[in-house]
Amino acid sequence: MIEPFLTQHQFTICVRVCQAWRAIFTPFLWRHVERKSWYRSDDSWEDVFSQCCASGALNTNGHWIQSINLVTYEEGYLNGFLEHAPPTFLRLTSAEFTDVESDMAIADLIDRGKGGWKKIVIYGCYECVCFDSLSAEALLKHASTLEILTMESAPGFSSKYIQQLLCTAPKLKEFYLLGPERLRDNVDGTLDVRDVVESEWVCTELEVFGCQIGNIPRPDITRTIDGHPASNYVVKGTLEESIDLQRRVCSQLGRLTRLTELTLGTSFKSYWGGVPEYHRLYDCLSLALESGLDLLCNLKELQIFELNDMEVLATTLSNSTHNDYCQNHREHPRKITTDPYQLTEALTGRPAQPLNKPTFLAILL
Numbered sequence: 242m243i244e245p246f247l248t249q250h251q252f253t254i255c256v257r258v259c260q261a262w263r264a265i266f267t268p269f270l271w272r273h274v275e276r277k278s279w280y281r282s283d284d285s286w287e288d289v290f291s292q293c294c295a296s297g298a299l300n301t302n303g304h305w306i307q308s309i310n311l312v313t314y315e316e317g318y319l320n321g322f323l324e325h326a327p328p329t330f331l332r333l334t335s336a337e338f339t340d341v342e343s344d345m346a347i348a349d350l351i352d353r354g355k356g357g358w359k360k361i362v363i364y365g366c367y368e369c370v371c372f373d374s375l376s377a378e379a380l381l382k383h384a385s386t387l388e389i390l391t392m393e394s395a396p397g398f399s400s401k402y403i404q405q406l407l408c409t410a411p412k413l414k415e416f417y418l419l420g421p422e423r424l425r426d427n428v429d430g431t432l433d434v435r436d437v438v439e440s441e442w443v444c445t446e447l448e449v450f451g452c453q454i455g456n457i458p459r460p461d462i463t464r465t466i467d468g469h470p471a472s473n474y475v476v477k478g479t480l481e482e483s484i485d486l487q488r489r490v491c492s493q494l495g496r497l498t499r500l501t502e503l504t505l506g507t508s509f510k511s512y513w514g515g516v517p518e519y520h521r522l523y524d525c526l527s528l529a530l531e532s533g534l535d536l537l538c539n540l541k542e543l544q545i546f547e548l549n550d551m552e553v554l555a556t557t558l559s560n561s562t563h564n565d566y567c568q569n570h571r572e573h574p575r576k577i578t579t580d581p582y583q584l585t586e587a588l589t590g591r592p593a594q595p596l597n598k599p600t601f602l603a604i605l606l
Contacts, residue, residue, distance in 0.1 A: 247269070249270070249273070249275075252266050252269050252270040253270060255270075256270055267302065267305065268305045270302075270305075271302040271303075271305035271306055272305055272306065272307045272308070272332075273306070273307065273308045273309070273310070274299075274306050274308075274309045274310070275309070275310040294321070294322065294325035294326075295325060297325070299322075299325045299326055299327075300325060300326060300327050303326055303327035303329075303330055304327065304329075304330070304331045304332065305332065306330050306332060306333050307332045307333060307334060307335065307356070308333070308334065308335035308336065308360075309333065309335070309336050309337070309338075310336075310337045310338075311336070311337070311338035311339070312337060312338060312339050312364060316342070317342070319338060319343070319346045319347070319350065320343065320346050323346060323349055323350060323353075326353065327353075328353065329353050329354075329355050330353050330354050330355060330356065331355050331356060332356045333353070333354040333355070333356050333358075334354065334356040334357060334358055334359040334360065334386075335358075335359055335360040335361075336350065336354070336358075336360070336361055336362070337360075337361075337362040337363075337364070338362075338363060338364070339363070339364045339365075342371055343371055344371045344372065344373040344374070344375045344376050344397065345375055347363075347371065347372055347375075347376040347379075348375035348376045348378070348379040351376065351379040351380055351382075351383070352379050352382075354383070357383060357385075357386035358380070358383040358386060358387055359386055359387065359388045359389065360387075360388060360389040360390075361380070361387070361389070361390055361391075361392075362389070362390075362391045362392075363391070363392045363393065363395065364393055365392070365393030365394030365395065371397060372392060372395040372397055372398050372430075373397035373398075374397070374399075374402070376397075376398075377397075377398055377399070377402035377406075378402075380406070381402065381405060381406060381409065384405075384406055384409040384410040385409070385410070385411070385412070386412060387406075387410050387412065387413055388412050388413060388414050388415070389413075389414060389415040390406075390413070390415070390416050390417070391415065391417045391418075392417075392418050392430065393418075393419070395418065395430050396430060396431075397430075398418065398430035399430070400430075400431060400432050400433035400436045401436060403418070403430055403432050403436075403452070404432060404433075404436040404437065404439065404440070407442040407443070407444050408440050408441070408442055408443055409443065410443065410444050411443045411444060411445075411446065412444075412446060413444040413446065413447055414446055414447060414448050414449070415447075415448060415449040416444070416447060416449065416450050416451070416452065417449055417450070417451035417452070417504070418430045418451060418452045418453070419451045419452065419453070419504055419506075419507070419549070430452070430453075431452070431453040431454070431455045432452055432453065432454045432455070433455065433456045434454060434455065434456050434457045434486050434487075434490060435456065435486070437454060437489070437490050437493055438486060438489040438490065438493070441493070441496075442493055442496070442497075444497070445496060445497060445498070445499070446499060447497045447499060447500060448499050448500060448501050448502070448542075449500070449501065449502045450494070450497060450500060450502070450503050450504070451502070451503075451504035451505075451547075452504075452505070453505065453506060453507060453522070453525075454490055454505060454525065454526060455522065455524045455525060456476055456524050457476060457483060457486055457487060457490075457524050457525060457526065458475075458476045458477060458478020458479070458482055458483040458486070458524075459475050459476060459478075459483060459523055459524060459525075459527065459552070460475070460477075460478060460479065460480050460483060461480065461483070461527065462474075462475050462523055462552055466518050466521075466523070467518040471523070474523040475523050475524070476523075476524045483527075483532070484531060484532050484533075487526055487527060487532040487533045488532060488533040488536060489533075490526060490533065491526070491532070491533025491534065491536040491537055492533070492536050494536075494537060494540075495536040495537050495538070495539055495540065496539075497540070498539050498540060498541065498542070499542055500540050500542060500543050501542050501543060501544045501545065502543075502544065502545040502547075503540070503543060503545070503546050503547070504545070504546075504547040504549065505525065505526065505547070505548055505549065505551060506522055506525060506547070506548055506549030506550050506551040507520070507521075507522055507549055507550045507551075520550065521550045521551070521552055522550055522551045522552060523552045525551040525552060525553075526551070526553075527552075527553060528548070528553050
């Protein structure tokens with residue numbers, strides 16, 4: 242068969258040859274639908290796509306669609322797409338689209354997919370994605386088949402729903418809720434530490450994990466922050482409670498032995514170079530040996546370990562070491578080390594314990 246070697250444009254030519262060819266090639270023509278326009282100069286394709294939807298072709302052939310790419314700058318495009326779409330997509334398992342202003346529209350699209358969702362990617366760009374309770378509940382119905390979930394700037398995706406997904410998605414391989422450089426007021430979905438420790442994750446096939454884990458008491462942070470006392474930024478709690486919660490979180494992460502990429506912290510990056518202290522995370526993992534760093538020793542496949550804008554070991558280091566540490570990161574905000582022993586010693590201020598031999602790439606901002 243020649244289908245694997247034909248482009249989308251060539252399929253459109255084939256279906257016009259005769260009725261027999263139309264029957265053969267229509268499923269291939271419609272298996273992937275794309276309305277992609279990163280640049281305004283591509284408006285002609287946008288117009289053609291809209292005309293195709295309005296003509297009834299989308300409704301007629303929607304049952305062939307396996308994947309869609311609706312990346313565009315146009316506002317309200319998803320509602321327009323759904324208006325002309327069939328009530329169900331029998332084979333749809335994959336979707337990529339940009340920031341949508343309606344939680345209901347995202348939930349509607351997810352509910353119409355009956356093929357068992359495997360991949361959902363939502364690009365936030367410079368707006369917050371309205372992925373809220375309706376979308377989250379719709380997505381959870383497909384947790385058993387979901388393999389890839391990437392979402393940028395979706396603060397409505399609450400910790401409760403994130404934890405529920407991680408506890409019910411055994412096939413999940415990529416889970417990433419951190420976005421690119423964008424406006425400072427946008428935030429990501431965040432896992433509350435108390436939700437994390439409530440029940441075990443079943444997503445042990447995970448290869449990529451990127452998510453904030455917050456609300457961790459950090460009484461070890463006592464320094465002045467942006468001219469204010471640490472108490473203005475730090476979650477209250479005892480040191481014993483803090484260490485216990487952190488070790489339980491690290492135990493969860495340590496069970497994900499197939500991880501090749503682990504990203505924690507925030508995705509905010511300032512346009513003016515460097516991250517203001519008030520944008521750093523002070524309710525995060527400290528990653529000291531006593532608070533659970535040793536529990537990550539089984540991540541033997543790990544290649545990338547990013548700690549973005551996190552207050553790591555604020556008081557575990559000696560005063561002189563801490564001052565050198567802070568000064569170094571002001572001067573070199575993207576210091577990189579690939580040696581796990583060097584990383585451990587840099588973080589803890591004492592000789593490293595054996596971490597088997599994963600390659601850590603720690604970006605300390």
